């Protein structure tokens with residue numbers, strides 16, 4: 225009788241402990257901080273890349289003007305040229321205000337996109353758009369600051385494509401994050417957000 | 426006599442042509458265009474609308490073109506986290522009286538392993554092969570890299 229009682233007690237304690245561990249991990253103090261989904265201020269980012277003219281650039285290069293930043297790569301035949309064309313149209317719409325912007329395509333494919341390649345690629349779009357890229361380590365630092373992601377995916381035999389965050393990131397001239405223009409948003413919505421980036425902070 | 430003969434020839438030609446004529450009219454290709462390429466190393470994309478005017482559903486099997494060693498149908502998608510990706514589109518099935526549009530940021534014909542650069546202003550032949558054996562060849566104009574749709 226006593227033995228049955230002891231087993232019962234052990235069983236109950238084990239259940240209680242596992243419930244406690246579960247609570248600790250999911251809701252309790254043991255919860256891992258959720259990965260941020262919003263970019264930090266450009267002033268808090270540390271990375272160093274090269275632009276399409278081989279100049280050293282960093283997050284600080286974007287301060288002083290509002291910025292629109294987009295991730296892509298030149299082997300991307302569909303989404304990237306379409307987004308760059310959208311950005312080109314928005315810049316056209318802005319007219320002289322376009323000069324007030326930093327508009328940057330960041331290539332997440334430095335293996336194939338050298339500054340020289342980027343220079344040719346961006347020449348097909350709005351002249352205000354500049355191209356940046358650099359080492360994977362530095363790109364990773366930048367992507368972390370932007371809460372953005374990219375992933376190399378094999379495509380056929382020895383080819384690959386890159387899945388990447390496709391939104392256009394907007395920052396104010398003081399570096400604070402303003403908004404993301406999603407790929408499905410229309411020009412009117414995009415321009416509203418862009419004007420918000422010009423006006424803030 | 427000659428008139429009768431001509432009528433006979435005309436009737437025969439018309440009659441003989443009916444199946445082929447009907448077949449090409451069942452499925453039509455419109456709004457086709459391709460984006461200019463940068464040299465031959467980088468892939469580019471072609472877009473078009475396939476309309477099925479026939480009574481049976483048709484399934485697109487593959488694409489053939491001399492301009493690219495590989496021409497695959499891909500779909501670009503963006504997930505809830507804003508991450509875009511591109512993958513083989515799977516079966517493209519067009520029901521009767523329906524059409525399927527390939528357009529930027531969605532379905533596209535990915536032209537890989539280009540045999541020559543696609544230059545703005547040029548055009549090239551592209552053949553769509555359907556599962557029922559039907560072939561449709563269309564002339565695809567090459568528009569600017571920054572183009573976003575067919576010329577109206």
Ligand SMILES: [Cu+2]
Nearest residue numbers: 302499511535
């Ligand atoms: Cu593709």
